Amino acid sequence: MDKAKLIEILKEIFSVKLLASVAIVIGAAILYKVIMSVLNKQANKDNGILSKGKNRTYFELARNILSSLILIVTILVLLQINGVNVSSLLAGVGIAGIVIGLAIQDWLKDIIRGTTILSDGYYSVGDIVIFEGREGEVLSLGLKTTKIKDLATGSVISVANRKIEQIEVVQDMLFYRIPIPYEVSLPDADKAVADIIEIMKKSGLIKEVVNKGVAELADSRIEYVCAVRCSAKDKLQARRDCNRAVLEGLAANGISVPYNKIEVISE
Numbered sequence: 001m002d003k004a005k006l007i008e009i010l011k012e013i014f015s016v017k018l019l020a021s022v023a024i025v026i027g028a029a030i031l032y033k034v035i036m037s038v039l040n041k042q043a044n045k046d047n048g049i050l051s052k053g054k055n056r057t058y059f060e061l062a063r064n065i066l067s068s069l070i071l072i073v074t075i076l077v078l079l080q081i082n083g084v085n086v087s088s089l090l091a092g093v094g095i096a097g098i099v100i101g102l103a104i105q106d107w108l109k110d111i112i113r114g115t116t117i118l119s120d121g122y123y124s125v126g127d128i129v130i131f132e133g134r135e136g137e138v139l140s141l142g143l144k145t146t147k148i149k150d151l152a153t154g155s156v157i158s159v160a161n162r163k164i165e166q167i168e169v170v171q172d173m174l175f176y177r178i179p180i181p182y183e184v185s186l187p188d189a190d191k192a193v194a195d196i197i198e199i200m201k202k203s204g205l206i207k208e209v210v211n212k213g214v215a216e217l218a219d220s221r222i223e224y225v226c227a228v229r230c231s232a233k234d235k236l237q238a239r240r241d242c243n244r245a246v247l248e249g250l251a252a253n254g255i256s257v258p259y260n261k262i263e264v265i266s267e
Contacts, residue, residue: 020081028074032067039063064142110144113161117141128170128232131159135170137233151233174228174235175212176242179221181258188253193224196249200226203241205234221258 116122118141123129127138129148136148136157145158146167159167178196180189197209208229215225230238250257 021078024074024077024081028070032070035066036063064140068143109162110160113164114141114143114146117146117161117164122164123167123169130168130170131157131163131166170232170235172229172232174230174238174242176226176228176239177215178224178226178246179218179258180224181221181256184222184255188255189222189224192249192253192255193226195252196245197226199245199249200228200242203238203245205238205241206230 123138123146125138125141128151129136129138131148134148134150134157135152136150139147139149139156141147141161143161145160147156147158149156178193180192184192193211197211200206200209206228208227210227212225212227214222216223226242228238228242247257
């Protein structure tokens, strides 16, 4: 390769367009990192306005939109620098919009549903939801999908926002029934239930327990119902704690756990 050809190649490699393109990419990356660093620092504060409830959801959505916006603007600037007429390109996109719209109906549905989730407060980041029988925590809400962390396996699943009707929000209230044998007098039953509730309150997962009274006269027992308030993600363990409290409370009051009895009559 002669010297002139080598110089020509080097000029092409180190052209103004290429250097400008590299500078723009680096600048966009730095801008994104700085903005995200500031927002993340604010969101991670204990009392930060971006770390709670719906504000956290808006923050996650805004972060997704911001990253997409920076990427689109960077690409358009790079195209313009490298000789592509961006104005004509955007005009062409407008003409082809109808055709493209028919091909991306599901994508548009996801965006519309995502807006509905935010405006109606259907669920927020941090909420516990059930999707297709799997219980998980909402990690993020994007324009197209909602990311959910399965509480049982720890795996993360992405759910299209258009499937909002299939997502059930788990509330932070557990209605637990305490069984008492019919042989126990009503005053003794009330005392046993009160003792069981006090034991329940000792659980670190249970925030509040309220006795709602007798819920049902079942076949072999009287069932008191209690409203137990706890975090939605802790419901399974909270129920286990309630089961143990029942066993301890009944034993402390000298009461046996009721069970179904079968009477056999022989002739």
